[in-house]
Amino acid sequence: MKAVVVHAARDLRVEERPVPDPGEGEVRVRMTHGGICGSDLHYYLDGRVGSFVLQGPLVLGHEVVGTVDLDPSGRHAPGTKVAIHPAYADHRCPECLAGHPNTCRNARYLGSAASDPQTQGGFAEHTVVRLDQLRPLPQGLELDRAVLAEPLGVALHALDRAGDVRGRRVLVTGAGPIGALVVAAAAARGAAEVTATDLQDKALEVAHLVGATRTVRVDREPVPELAHDVAVEASGSPRGLSTAIASVVRGGTVVQVGSLPGGDLSVALGALVSREITLRGAFRFTDEIDEALHLLATDDRFGHVVTHTFPLADVARAMDVALDPGRSSKVVLELS
Numbered sequence: 001m002k003a004v005v006v007h008a009a010r011d012l013r014v015e016e017r018p019v020p021d022p023g024e025g026e027v028r029v030r031m032t033h034g035g036i037c038g039s040d041l042h043y044y045l046d047g048r049v050g051s052f053v054l055q056g057p058l059v060l061g062h063e064v065v066g067t068v069d070l071d072p073s074g075r076h077a078p079g080t081k082v083a084i085h086p087a088y089a090d091h092r093c094p095e096c097l098a099g100h101p102n103t104c105r106n107a108r109y110l111g112s113a114a115s116d117p118q119t120q121g122g123f124a125e126h127t128v129v130r131l132d133q134l135r136p137l138p139q140g141l142e143l144d145r146a147v148l149a150e151p152l153g154v155a156l157h158a159l160d161r162a163g164d165v166r167g168r169r170v171l172v173t174g175a176g177p178i179g180a181l182v183v184a185a186a187a188a189r190g191a192a193e194v195t196a197t198d199l200q201d202k203a204l205e206v207a208h209l210v211g212a213t214r215t216v217r218v219d220r221e222p223v224p225e226l227a228h229d230v231a232v233e234a235s236g237s238p239r240g241l242s243t244a245i246a247s248v249v250r251g252g253t254v255v256q257v258g259s260l261p262g263g264d265l266s267v268a269l270g271a272l273v274s275r276e277i278t279l280r281g282a283f284r285f286t287d288e289i290d291e292a293l294h295l296l297a298t299d300d301r302f303g304h305v306v307t308h309t310f311p312l313a314d315v316a317r318a319m320d321v322a323l324d325p326g327r328s329s330k331v332v333l334e335l336s
């Protein structure tokens with residue numbers, strides 16, 4: 001079978017690998033679609049994502065869906081359409097016992113060098129995962145749309161960290177794929193206003209299509225201060241965080257979901273004190289993938305986030321398009 005393997009920075013190969021066999025409690029999935037994430041792009045460009053450095057050749061991909069190929073337990077019939085929860089936690093560390101398996105200290109995540117040994121990903125024609133990672137698709141949801149379940153889970157978790165957004169004014173700084181999905185999820189959950197900011201017209205166009213009530217090109221116009229109940233920072237930039245903090249009302253909440261650069265950052269934090277603003281982080285997700293699948297099955301807006309689809313053999317071209325935020329939002333690979 002073919003697999004997309006990164007060997008080092010700028011060394012990405014489509015390789016032939018043996019079809020894996022499922023062990024006990026595992027199932028083999030014929031992969032159909034995989035979304036390219038910012039972390040896939042970082043492994044490709046830099047051979048690392050922040051402090052997570054490649055430990056050897058890594059099959060990329062954690063936003064993946066497919067059909068059951070072989071389930072030795074007999075629970076899932078061959079051909080069953082499934083999304084894959086990319087994480088599994090140990091369910092016994094203090095974080096897990098406190099109900100936060102997304103921050104499990106022993107977590108493993110598909111296509112990630114965060115664990116030791118690293119965890120191979122799902123950009124391949126077949127992948128073996130644990131039975132409890134499978135999420136059969138709800139009625140009416142096709143695989144080419146279900147591929148958004150993982151990033152939408154991230155977006156929903158970020159909103160969960162902000163509290164109930166119904167009737168509230170929400171700002172989303174950075175309207176790339178995750179930001180656009182936060183916009184869409186906030187609108188779907190009943191936010192009164194959703195303002196999206198970005199430096200790219202393409203990103204703001206997608207944000208508008210999925211439910212932004214206002215879009216702001218931050219290099220051309222200011223973001224109103226003290227004008228939002230909640231801000232979700234999805235750009236991963238210190239300037240975005242400064243904007244988010246300035247934009248919320250007294251007592252407002254800012255959630256950081258975009259990955260920030262390591263090291264010291266220059267961020268305007270003064271209002272955190274004088275306006276008693278709450279600043280929270282959001283990392284991956286827990287069960288939000290189930291709500292994501294329900295939303296994807298019942299609300300058409302999310303489809304606008306997928307702007308390009310390429311066959312697996314064209315992964316290099318797909319990566320180039322995904323690296324150009326002036327052209328693309330979510331780029332999807334057809335895996336088999």
Ligand SMILES: [Zn+2]
Pocket residue numbers: 089090091092093094095096097101103104105106107
């Ligand atoms: Zn744990």
